Amino acid sequence: MGQTLTEKILEEHLVEGELETGEEIGIEIDQVLTQDTTGTMVWLQFEAMDLDEVQTEIAAQYCDHQTYQFDFKNTDDHRFLRSAAGTYGAYFSRPGNGICHNVHKENFAAPGKTMLGSDSHTPTPGGLGELAIGAGGIDVAVAMGGAPYYIEMPEVHNVRLEGELPEWSSAKDVILELLRRLSVKGGVGKVLEYTGPGVETLSVPERTTITNMGTELGATSSIFPTDEKTKDYLSRQDREDDYEEVGPDEDAEYADTIVVDLSDIEPLIACPSMPDNVVPVREVAGEQVEQVMVGSCTNGGYEDILPAAKIVEGREVNKKTEMIVAPGSKQASELLAREGWVAEMMAAGVNFSEATCGACIGIGHVPASDSVSLRTFNRNFEGRSGIEDDNVYLCSPEVAAAAAIKGEIIDPRDLADELGDLDAPDYVLPDKYNGSKADLITPEEAVDDELIKGPNIGDVPLKDELDAKLEGEALLKMDDNITTDHIIPATQDILMYRSNVPKLSEFTLSRVDDTFAERSLEADGGFLVAGENYGQGSSREHAAMCPMYLGIEGVFAQSFARIHRANLFNFGIVPYLIDEETYEKLEQGDDLEVVDDVREGVDSGQEEFTVRVNDDWEFTATLDASERERDMLALGGKLAWTKEQAAGGSGAAPADD
Structure with a gap:
């Protein structure tokens, strides 16, 4: 019996256990990432375990949630994180450089690797053939110290893609279709592995949109095989050497198979207030929209923003509506700016944000009361936008841009019919992703060699051992x-x-x-x-x-x-x-x-x-x-357990000097 791609990667990294569904396994982790709202505890826990140096191939610390630095506490956190990265040997991405998943995809994600991240959307690089899993901060700290990551062996489900997306439909609509079918609980305990002839019709950024929002299904991870599209993407990033051909065996067996005909996909939208509350856009057309946001780690790349730019080019955002672009990385903004698209969007009445998670978690661009906000984000949980009883819809950049022009929800195909001169924008990649790397500090460039803790940096709380009663x-x-x-x-x-x-x-x-x-x-x-x-x-x-x-x-x-x-x-x-x-x-x-x-x-x-x-x-x-x-x-918890394991000669142990 052949193996799935997931099983191949897990077997290559297996340290403990057997690849039997439901059994606990320990795997070696190649890469880790953390961000600013979870990272402080990651590094405090790393320090508490008396570890000296990062042991994974890559460790990266991103500052992407608290980018606006409303308070000295935010800025102190970022300074502490910079000092931790410098002290222990991690890459440091400065505030404003971009969202962890996007910047990691641009610089480090690689086929066949394993990654653990203290953010639930860590599976994003699955579009590049990397098996990436979200976890709690202490799990990341322990893996960063060189110990295995333990997880129950998930079921591997095949999502077979057939056909090709029609005009005005996008990768965002593909994952919304899966949410409509499976619900936010449909992926729990599973890895979704994408196969079939439809895969080769999707670029890597389209694939990462799908793997990113696999998290909303509750999936452990989502992954695509690699092919010429993967090689092409890495070449445009000047990372050809990271390419590796990975994929399932022809006779691989899956727990289940879901078939999605891309040719049947139409523009979809997730209604308030759950990502699986999905309907065709035409079912809610006419709903007045006061805010439109294009961006986030799901749809914040150059390739995602460009279609929206082409739709608003030469037009104006409706007077009733505000449109904001929240790019996934500074690289995306830089590339768009060099090609003149930032100016075109600004001329249409669009505002640009820093590259930040911000609005996705209610930090900035909070919607008005009793209003509708249309976003290309991945979550619309009630109140997540920063105001209770919000009305946040999730959609593709094409649907978002169409709504910004119309001032209400509209299927972009219908807007094209109304305007008569609006063509479906192509989904294209830049010739080269040649944005500046000035905001990504390598371990060799570190400016700190000791931890800098401001007054808001506390200690790691500990629990007593479990009582009998x-x-x-x-x-x-x-x-x-x-x-x-x-x-x-x-x-x-x-x-x-x-x-x-x-x-x-x-x-x-x-x-x-x-x-x-x-x-x-x-x-x-x-x-x-x-x-x-x-x-x-x-x-x-x-x-x-x-x-x-x-x-x-x-x-x-x-x-x-x-x-x-x-x-x-x-x-x-x-x-x-x-x-x-x-x-x-x-x-x-x-x-x-x-x-x-x-x-x-x-x-x-x-x-x-x-x-x-x-x-x-x-x-x-x-x-x-x-x-x-x-x-x-x-x-009383993993920190005490890990220190006991290290003292006994197993688990995460301090690195050699």
């Missing part, structure tokens, strides 16, 4: 699909405290219940109750770290998102699975007591635990955990 109040009961944005919001007034956990914890679950943090401290901890897919969205480990700081001992949920589940183990919070009947019966305020000796049960491999409710009734909760995850829980 777990009891407390059910402090909050939540619905399905609670996101990490619900748990720890990412708006600028909160984000600046990512390095200050005591302060940040005050905002924990404030979007669900603004009394939660105060109640948790008064109760001296307790439990959370949730429905399905708890913790979907960002990789931010603060969504586990802050509840841990507030004393949360465990979460009872019907199911967990992959990265957040791992983060709960990493910070010593027990992730218990419950059935629907139990979820429906549990109430906020219930007194819960795990009857069993929890420490002994975790140590012994016990899976089922009896929980008593109000001394009135009982239910069974399941702990599905590997031996390694149980060891981490017992010690």
Whole structure:
């Protein structure tokens, strides 16, 4: 039996375990990336493990979320990150240089490599044949120190592409179609591997749009094989030597196959407030639009912005609408500027932002109240744009630009018919990606050789070892699909405290219940109750770290998102699975007591635990955990576990001088 591309890369990097679905495996990591809102904790944890030097082939630190530096705390974070990169041997991308996924794709992503990143959209380079996985910050720190990354072997599903995209349809519409079919839970526990004759019709940037938003399906990763299009892209980046032919065997077997005929794809749009709420654009045409944004790590490349530029060229943005371009990298802006497209867009009434994640997480360009914002971003969770009860739609650059001209949602094919002189823009790559590298500081160019910590840089919070007895109040009961944005919001007034956990914890679950943090401290901890897919969205480990700081001992949920589940183990919070009947019966305020000796049960491999409710009734909760995850829980989290492993001669160990 042949192997899938995913299996080939995993086998080549396998350190521990066997490639059997559901079994825990440890893999060697070639590259790591982190960004400014997760990176401070990554480096503080790296320091706490007494590590001296990065051990992966590539480590890159990007400053892309807090680019606008509203407060000295943001700027102090960036200075600290620059000093950490210089001290430990990582690349440093200065604020404004671009979003981590875009800059990494331009400079480092390579076929056949493995990458771990402390951002959920890390799978973006899968469009180049790299197996890239998002994870919590401490997982990245440990991998950067040379230890394996552990994960359950995912199912590998084949997405077979046939046909070719028609005019006015785009790669964004392909991933929106998959979200329409599969939902935000459809990829959980899976790697989506793209094959078929349709693959060769897509350029690398189109492929990375698809792999980027595979995260919204809940997928562990998404990946394409390499071919002449891959070689061509790397050549345009002057990285021909990074090319390698990788792909599945002809007789590879997949857990399932989904067929997508690209020829049938039409312009689609995700309606508020979930990425899988997808319909054809024509179904919501006529909705007035006050804001249009083209950019982000999904559609922020030169190739994405250029079609929008061609649509607005010689025209004007509607008087009722504001249009902003938020490029994925400074390179994209530079190339467009040198060709005159920035001037053309500005003449049409378009504004340009720095290359930043900013608006995607509610930092800048917050929509007006009771208005519609059309964005080419990847997420439209309620409130993520910076205002509660927002109305954010997700679409392609072509649909966004058409709406900017019309002032309302319109299928670009219909706008072309109305105007009579609007041709479908071609999707083209520049001859050379020859933008400046001035903002990417190599390890050899480092300007710091010791850590610089401002007053907002705190310590890594630690949890005590697991007790025999777990009891407390059910402090909050939540619905399905609670996101990490619900748990720890990412708006600028909160984000600046990512390095200050005591302060940040005050905002924990404030979007669900603004009394939660105060109640948790008064109760001296307790439990959370949730429905399905708890913790979907960002990789931010603060969504586990802050509840841990507030004393949360465990979460009872019907199911967990992959990265957040791992983060709960990493910070010593027990992730218990419950059935629907139990979820429906549990109430906020219930007194819960795990009857069993929890420490002994975790140590012994016990899976089922009896929980008593109000001394009135009982239910069974399941702990599905590997031996390694149980060891981490017992010690209070991954940091303590890693230091113990290093002291014992295994795991991440300090580098030689």
